[in-house]
Amino acid sequence: MRWAISLPVAIVMLMALMLPGAVTPPALARPIRRHTLKPTPPKVPIDWDKLTQEASGLLANYIRINTTDPPGNELPAAKMLREKFLAEGIPATIWESSPGRAILAARLHGIGHHTKSIILLSHMDVVPANPREWQVPPFSGTLKNGEIWGRGALDDKGPAVVELMAMLAIKRMGVLLNRDVLFLATAGEEVGGAAGAGWVIDHKPELYSDAGYLLNEGGGIQIEKGRKLYTVSVTEKTPLWIRLTASGAPGHAAVPPARTSVTRLIAALDRLDTYRTQIRVINPVRDYFHELATLGDAPAQFNDLAKALRDDPAFARNFVESPSQNAQVRDTITPTVLGASDKTNTIPATAYAEVDCRLLPGSDSKEFLASIRKVINDKSIKSDVLLNFPPVSSPQKSLLMNAIRMVGHRFDQAPAVPRLLDGFTDSHYFRQKGIVAYGFIPLEIAPAEMHEVHGVNERIAVKNLQGGIERMVDLLEILGGREGS
Known part of the structure; x- marks a missing residue:
């Protein structure tokens, strides 16, 4: 390999090396x-x-x-x-x-x-x-x-x-x-x-x-069925991490009111637990399961997963019973952190839960958060976004x-x-x-x-x-x- 560098180019390169404040070593810049x-x-x-x-x-x-x-x-x-x-x-x-x-x-x-x-x-x-x-x-x-x-x-x-x-x-x-x-x-x-x-x-x-x-x-x-893939x-599911905060009157647990911050939060989480998001098959998921279908032991429905999930209710129910498969075709909602009183006999003024939502590419975070609020159906519960970034695919x-x-x-x-x-x-x-x-x-x-x-x-x-x-x-x-x- 031979480099041909003209005199003007050499002068420019020398001047660049003399500039102060360079933070990335020249060896790392192409x-x-x-x-x-x-x-x-x-x-x-x-x-x-x-x-x-x-x-x-x-x-x-x-x-x-x-x-x-x-x-x-x-x-x-x-x-x-x-x-x-x-x-x-x-x-x-x-x-x-x-x-x-x-x-x-x-x-x-x-x-x-x-x-x-x-x-x-x-x-x-x-x-x-x-x-x-x-x-x-x-x-x-x-x-x-x-x-x-x-x-x-x-x-x-x-x-x-x-x-x-x-x-x-x-x-x-x-x-x-x-x-x-x-x-x-x-x-x-x-x-x-x-x-x-x-x-x-x-x-x-x-x-x-x-x-x-x-x-x-x-x-x-x-490694699947002895065959390598x-x-x-x-692409990746994007995180939407939210904190739900419920409020209520504090007091002694011996004389509880009809509703407390804790019971409000529990009711909200119960509604989220029974909520099922829409099934949606994106292209990489379609192609992945189609390839699995060629292994022989995989269900024939994997050849056209979107059609099978739409037209075959029994197959769809069985498919989403697998947590890993369910996560491939749905936005998911998972409560992971709970916090309330630090004393057994004290009703706290606030109780909170952190919820890990994972959204498929194509899902809109703002629209999804709005749907969460609608499902909870309690305007007194505050929702704050802890982590989110836009989904991007290659x-x-x-x-x-x-x-x-x-x-x-x-x-x-x-x-x-x-x-x-x-x-x-x-x-x-x-x-x-x-x-x-x-x-x-x-x-x-x-x-x-x-x-x-x-x-x-x-x-x-x-x-x-x-x-x-x-x-x-x-x-x-x-x-x-x-x-x-």
């Missing part, structure tokens, strides 16, 4: 390149077993850094990951959105011209873990029976190691991609993302201004989806299927900026393992880690081929 292509050198062979051993050690050390959120305190983890990149000659930088809340970015520069970079996104914080419930200490990074145990093994430190080691493998092999790869590890995803991905969007637009694609948690290699979340067809399909065919003879994620991730921040963001990490996920995410005994098999790295390398090579754009 340079303007003029180049003449030359034949790609042969790859340097990789010892995958040795690389996997290295990845296993890195993940174990990563798990041992307790980043339970709150408070998060991701800075030590970010420093460890930064050192790994710097040791390989890949520029990496840390920012703090607030003391201890860290964001790490590392960029593997490609040789592309007018190509869009890809972001490999992960988060460093994890949910709490109760050691008394685990077979091993949750922050030990224990290697047991060929598996690495600990909080974050699947959500989201294991996927981060897959992304990181794939970048290192590409660098070590001497592969020259036609686009940049940006590793981005953020803070605070488990509590909404404002301290991490949200901060990046608001404060570091130059970091992602050249990005066209993003991979994040939210999908993977699903590459499930790719192209296209089901793209170069990135094509690359995922190719990897699925090469490794597993498996189809890639779009899906709806019933939770939410940091991907929505980037979708709002027009970046094609998919929830997909090429790790095999057995149904039993999904229950370990946010649960007990979370772990990942070492062989699964290796398979994820190999597939991610292949995916990046396909997307980073010189024919890409």
Whole structure:
């Protein structure tokens, strides 16, 4: 690769480097390149077993850094990951959105011209873990029976190691991609993302201004009936978290009035509990269940789910009895937090409940909140929005989806299927900026393992880690081929 830079361009570049107040290191901003292509050198062979051993050690050390959120305190983890990149000659930088809340970015520069970079996104914080419930200490990074145990093994430190080691493998092999790869590890995803991905969007637009694609948690290699499916979340349900506050006269519980703040709240929650939202099948859900129908053991109605749910009442009743299936076709309402008096013999002036509503793409938050108020039918109960953001979807067809399909065919003879994620991730921040963001990490996920995410005994098999790295390398090579754009 040879760069031809004219004297005026060189002067402009030199003046830019002398400007004060630059906050993003030049190594992380994509340079303007003029180049003449030359034949790609042969790859340097990789010892995958040795690389996997290295990845296993890195993940174990990563798990041992307790980043339970709150408070998060991701800075030590970010420093460890930064050192790994710097040791390989890949520029990496840390920012703090607030003391201890860290964001790490590392960029593997490609040789592309007018190509869009890809972001490999992960988060460093994890949910709490109760050691008394685990077979091993949750922050030990224990290697047991060929598996690495600990909080974050699947959500989201294991996927981060897959992304990181794939970048290192590409660098070590001497592969020259036609686009940049940006590793981005953020803070605070488990509590909404404002301290991490949200901060990046608001404060570091130059970091992602050249990005066209993003991979994040939210999908993977699903095993159904012995067959593998590459499930790719192209959209997510959006949260509408609300607090309902009921009021009433306070007093002694020995002489209760006819209605209290607590009984008003209970009545409101009872009405919400019996309320059923409309069934609606969006395109990714339609396509996902249609693919399941090809497995043979799935109900024939999955071929046209919308029609079956509309025309077959018995099938519809049975379908929505499954909580996971119900969440795919309905807006949901789930009370999760209750608060009232702190004394048994005292009637409180107020009682409140926090309610987690999850809305399908296409649902309007304001209209949904109005319907909640109508169902409650008590104007004395106040409703406040705690968290909400607009639903955004990525296209089901793209170069990135094509690359995922190719990897699925090469490794597993498996189809890639779009899906709806019933939770939410940091991907929505980037979708709002027009970046094609998919929830997909090429790790095999057995149904039993999904229950370990946010649960007990979370772990990942070492062989699964290796398979994820190999597939991610292949995916990046396909997307980073010189024919890409």
